[in-house]
Amino acid sequence: MSRIAVIDYDAGNTMSVMNALKYLGYDVTLSKIPEELFKADHVIFPGVGAYADSMNKLKEYGLIEPIKEIVAKKTPFLGICLGMQLIFNSSTENAGDLGVSCIEGLNLLDGVITGFKENSEFLKKAYGNKSDTDNSQVSQIKVPHMGWNSLKLQNLDSRLFKGIDDGSFVYFVHSFYLNAKNRADVAATTEYGISFDSAVEHENIFGCQFHPEKSGDVGMEILKNFCNV
Numbered sequence: 001m002s003r004i005a006v007i008d009y010d011a012g013n014t015m016s017v018m019n020a021l022k023y024l025g026y027d028v029t030l031s032k033i034p035e036e037l038f039k040a041d042h043v044i045f046p047g048v049g050a051y052a053d054s055m056n057k058l059k060e061y062g063l064i065e066p067i068k069e070i071v072a073k074k075t076p077f078l079g080i081c082l083g084m085q086l087i088f089n090s091s092t093e094n095a096g097d098l099g100v101s102c103i104e105g106l107n108l109l110d111g112v113i114t115g116f117k118e119n120s121e122f123l124k125k126a127y128g129n130k131s132d133t134d135n136s137q138v139s140q141i142k143v144p145h146m147g148w149n150s151l152k153l154q155n156l157d158s159r160l161f162k163g164i165d166d167g168s169f170v171y172f173v174h175s176f177y178l179n180a181k182n183r184a185d186v187a188a189t190t191e192y193g194i195s196f197d198s199a200v201e202h203e204n205i206f207g208c209q210f211h212p213e214k215s216g217d218v219g220m221e222i223l224k225n226f227c228n229v
Contacts, residue, residue, distance in 0.1 A: 002227050005040030008032040009057045012048035020213035026227055034066035042227055043070050047082030051091040052103045054082060071108055074204045076229040084207030085113045093176050109202055110181035116143045122193040141193045144175040151188040158187045160206050162225050170215040
Protein backbone atom coordinates (compact mmCIF):
# COMPACT_ATOMS: atom_id res chain seq x y z
CA MET A 1 0.00 0.00 0.00
CA SER A 2 1.35 3.40 -1.02
CA ARG A 3 2.35 5.91 1.63
CA ILE A 4 0.58 9.19 0.87
CA ALA A 5 1.71 12.57 2.22
CA VAL A 6 -0.58 15.61 2.22
CA ILE A 7 1.29 18.92 2.39
CA ASP A 8 0.30 21.06 5.37
CA TYR A 9 0.72 24.80 4.69
CA ASP A 10 -2.31 26.11 6.60
CA ALA A 11 -4.52 26.07 3.51
CA GLY A 12 -8.12 25.00 3.78
CA ASN A 13 -9.58 21.62 2.83
CA THR A 14 -6.67 19.42 3.91
CA MET A 15 -8.82 17.39 6.29
CA SER A 16 -11.39 16.57 3.60
CA VAL A 17 -8.59 15.16 1.46
CA MET A 18 -7.16 13.26 4.43
CA ASN A 19 -10.55 11.75 5.27
CA ALA A 20 -11.14 10.65 1.67
CA LEU A 21 -7.76 8.92 1.50
CA LYS A 22 -8.32 7.20 4.85
CA TYR A 23 -11.74 6.04 3.64
CA LEU A 24 -10.01 4.47 0.64
CA GLY A 25 -7.67 2.66 3.02
CA TYR A 26 -4.42 4.48 2.35
CA ASP A 27 -1.65 5.19 4.84
CA VAL A 28 -1.75 8.99 4.85
CA THR A 29 0.24 11.65 6.72
CA LEU A 30 -0.35 15.41 6.98
CA SER A 31 2.98 17.19 7.29
CA LYS A 32 5.00 20.31 6.59
CA ILE A 33 8.29 18.55 7.48
CA PRO A 34 10.33 17.97 4.29
CA GLU A 35 11.91 14.74 5.58
CA GLU A 36 8.46 13.22 6.06
CA LEU A 37 7.30 14.38 2.65
CA PHE A 38 10.39 12.86 1.01
CA LYS A 39 9.49 9.42 2.44
CA ALA A 40 6.10 9.35 0.73
CA ASP A 41 5.36 7.34 -2.40
CA HIS A 42 2.80 9.95 -3.50
CA VAL A 43 2.37 13.59 -2.46
CA ILE A 44 -0.86 15.60 -2.56
CA PHE A 45 -0.91 19.41 -2.52
CA PRO A 46 -4.47 20.52 -1.66
CA GLY A 47 -5.73 23.96 -0.86
CA VAL A 48 -8.52 26.49 -0.56
CA GLY A 49 -7.55 30.12 0.01
CA ALA A 50 -5.68 33.06 -1.49
CA TYR A 51 -2.80 32.59 -3.93
CA ALA A 52 -0.41 35.18 -2.48
CA ASP A 53 -1.05 34.17 1.14
CA SER A 54 -0.42 30.53 0.27
CA MET A 55 2.86 31.29 -1.52
CA ASN A 56 3.94 33.26 1.55
CA LYS A 57 3.11 30.27 3.78
CA LEU A 58 5.16 27.98 1.56
CA LYS A 59 8.09 30.38 1.90
CA GLU A 60 7.58 30.71 5.67
CA TYR A 61 7.64 26.94 6.16
CA GLY A 62 10.57 26.40 3.80
CA LEU A 63 8.51 24.18 1.50
CA ILE A 64 9.20 25.63 -1.94
CA GLU A 65 12.53 23.90 -2.59
CA PRO A 66 11.39 20.59 -1.02
CA ILE A 67 8.32 20.57 -3.29
CA LYS A 68 10.54 21.15 -6.31
CA GLU A 69 12.84 18.37 -5.16
CA ILE A 70 9.92 15.97 -4.73
CA VAL A 71 8.77 16.70 -8.27
CA ALA A 72 12.31 16.43 -9.67
CA LYS A 73 12.61 12.97 -8.06
CA LYS A 74 9.57 11.95 -10.14
CA THR A 75 7.40 11.27 -7.10
CA PRO A 76 3.74 11.35 -8.24
CA PHE A 77 2.45 14.79 -7.22
CA LEU A 78 -1.19 15.93 -7.27
CA GLY A 79 -2.35 19.53 -6.85
CA ILE A 80 -6.01 20.06 -5.95
CA CYS A 81 -7.87 23.36 -6.52
CA LEU A 82 -5.55 26.12 -5.22
CA GLY A 83 -2.83 23.47 -5.02
CA MET A 84 -3.10 22.94 -8.77
CA GLN A 85 -3.03 26.68 -9.45
CA LEU A 86 0.14 27.12 -7.38
CA ILE A 87 1.94 24.59 -9.60
CA PHE A 88 1.92 27.10 -12.46
CA ASN A 89 3.82 30.31 -13.22
CA SER A 90 1.58 33.03 -11.84
CA SER A 91 -1.85 34.30 -10.84
CA THR A 92 -3.55 37.67 -11.10
CA GLU A 93 -5.54 37.01 -7.91
CA ASN A 94 -5.32 40.15 -5.70
CA ALA A 95 -2.22 41.23 -7.63
CA GLY A 96 -3.52 44.77 -8.17
CA ASP A 97 -4.16 45.18 -4.45
CA LEU A 98 -0.52 44.30 -3.86
CA GLY A 99 0.73 46.74 -6.51
CA VAL A 100 2.00 44.08 -8.93
CA SER A 101 0.77 42.62 -12.20
CA CYS A 102 0.80 39.02 -10.98
CA ILE A 103 1.82 36.75 -8.11
CA GLU A 104 4.57 34.26 -8.93
CA GLY A 105 3.80 30.58 -8.38
CA LEU A 106 6.00 27.49 -8.17
CA ASN A 107 6.78 27.36 -11.92
CA LEU A 108 6.54 23.58 -12.06
CA LEU A 109 4.45 23.81 -15.23
CA ASP A 110 3.85 26.70 -17.63
CA GLY A 111 0.55 28.52 -17.45
CA VAL A 112 -1.25 31.43 -15.84
CA ILE A 113 -4.19 31.72 -13.46
CA THR A 114 -6.81 34.33 -14.34
CA GLY A 115 -10.14 35.38 -12.85
CA PHE A 116 -13.40 34.66 -14.64
CA LYS A 117 -14.31 38.33 -14.21
CA GLU A 118 -11.13 39.33 -16.03
CA ASN A 119 -12.14 37.45 -19.18
CA SER A 120 -14.00 39.60 -21.70
CA GLU A 121 -15.69 36.60 -23.34
CA PHE A 122 -16.97 35.42 -19.97
CA LEU A 123 -18.26 38.90 -19.10
CA LYS A 124 -20.04 39.19 -22.43
CA LYS A 125 -21.82 35.87 -21.87
CA ALA A 126 -22.59 36.70 -18.25
CA TYR A 127 -23.84 40.25 -18.72
CA GLY A 128 -24.65 40.61 -22.41
CA ASN A 129 -24.00 44.11 -23.69
CA LYS A 130 -24.57 45.68 -20.30
CA SER A 131 -21.95 46.80 -17.84
CA ASP A 132 -21.07 44.29 -15.16
CA THR A 133 -22.45 46.81 -12.68
CA ASP A 134 -25.97 46.59 -14.18
CA ASN A 135 -27.44 43.92 -11.95
CA SER A 136 -30.74 43.90 -13.85
CA GLN A 137 -29.07 42.09 -16.74
CA VAL A 138 -27.01 39.55 -14.83
CA SER A 139 -27.50 36.03 -16.24
CA GLN A 140 -27.20 32.68 -14.50
CA ILE A 141 -23.41 32.69 -14.91
CA LYS A 142 -22.12 33.50 -11.44
CA VAL A 143 -18.75 33.76 -9.76
CA PRO A 144 -17.51 31.78 -7.97
CA HIS A 145 -18.09 28.75 -10.15
CA MET A 146 -19.56 26.50 -7.47
CA GLY A 147 -21.21 23.12 -7.78
CA TRP A 148 -21.25 20.14 -10.11
CA ASN A 149 -19.99 20.40 -13.68
CA SER A 150 -18.78 17.99 -16.32
CA LEU A 151 -15.34 17.08 -17.60
CA LYS A 152 -14.40 17.00 -21.27
CA LEU A 153 -11.50 14.57 -21.35
CA GLN A 154 -8.61 15.60 -23.59
CA ASN A 155 -6.17 12.72 -23.13
CA LEU A 156 -7.37 9.19 -23.89
CA ASP A 157 -4.21 7.80 -22.28
CA SER A 158 -4.65 9.75 -19.03
CA ARG A 159 -3.63 7.78 -15.96
CA LEU A 160 -5.61 10.12 -13.70
CA PHE A 161 -8.85 9.48 -15.59
CA LYS A 162 -8.43 5.76 -16.25
CA GLY A 163 -11.91 4.23 -16.23
CA ILE A 164 -13.60 7.66 -15.98
CA ASP A 165 -16.24 8.43 -18.61
CA ASP A 166 -16.07 11.57 -20.70
CA GLY A 167 -18.73 13.95 -19.39
CA SER A 168 -18.45 12.75 -15.79
CA PHE A 169 -19.52 15.31 -13.20
CA VAL A 170 -17.23 16.59 -10.45
CA TYR A 171 -17.47 19.33 -7.82
CA PHE A 172 -15.94 22.80 -8.24
CA VAL A 173 -15.50 25.89 -6.03
CA HIS A 174 -13.32 28.60 -7.60
CA SER A 175 -13.23 32.11 -9.03
CA PHE A 176 -9.92 31.78 -10.92
CA TYR A 177 -8.99 29.30 -13.63
CA LEU A 178 -5.98 27.89 -15.44
CA ASN A 179 -4.86 28.63 -18.97
CA ALA A 180 -2.05 26.12 -19.53
CA LYS A 181 0.63 27.08 -22.02
CA ASN A 182 1.36 23.54 -23.18
CA ARG A 183 -1.90 22.09 -24.44
CA ALA A 184 -0.48 18.56 -24.23
CA ASP A 185 -0.51 18.98 -20.43
CA VAL A 186 -4.29 19.43 -20.35
CA ALA A 187 -6.10 16.25 -19.31
CA ALA A 188 -9.60 17.77 -19.11
CA THR A 189 -11.48 20.98 -19.76
CA THR A 190 -14.80 22.27 -18.43
CA GLU A 191 -17.35 24.74 -19.78
CA TYR A 192 -18.49 27.61 -17.57
CA GLY A 193 -19.25 30.64 -19.70
CA ILE A 194 -15.87 29.86 -21.27
CA SER A 195 -13.85 26.68 -21.64
CA PHE A 196 -11.14 26.42 -18.99
CA ASP A 197 -8.48 23.84 -18.14
CA SER A 198 -9.84 21.75 -15.29
CA ALA A 199 -7.17 19.02 -15.03
CA VAL A 200 -3.55 18.56 -16.06
CA GLU A 201 -1.16 15.65 -16.38
CA HIS A 202 2.54 15.99 -17.18
CA GLU A 203 4.84 13.07 -16.40
CA ASN A 204 4.58 12.76 -12.58
CA ILE A 205 2.68 16.04 -12.09
CA PHE A 206 -1.12 15.95 -11.90
CA GLY A 207 -3.64 18.66 -11.12
CA CYS A 208 -7.40 19.02 -10.59
CA GLN A 209 -9.19 22.35 -10.37
CA PHE A 210 -12.17 20.43 -8.99
CA HIS A 211 -12.29 18.65 -5.65
CA PRO A 212 -12.07 14.87 -6.15
CA GLU A 213 -12.58 14.36 -2.41
CA LYS A 214 -16.02 16.00 -2.78
CA SER A 215 -16.93 14.41 -6.11
CA GLY A 216 -18.55 11.16 -5.02
CA ASP A 217 -17.64 7.86 -6.65
CA VAL A 218 -15.99 9.57 -9.64
CA GLY A 219 -13.72 11.57 -7.33
CA MET A 220 -12.81 8.51 -5.29
CA GLU A 221 -11.84 6.68 -8.47
CA ILE A 222 -9.66 9.62 -9.55
CA LEU A 223 -7.89 9.61 -6.18
CA LYS A 224 -7.34 5.85 -6.44
CA ASN A 225 -5.96 6.27 -9.95
CA PHE A 226 -3.45 8.82 -8.69
CA CYS A 227 -2.42 6.66 -5.73
CA ASN A 228 -1.87 3.73 -8.10
CA VAL A 229 0.43 5.64 -10.50
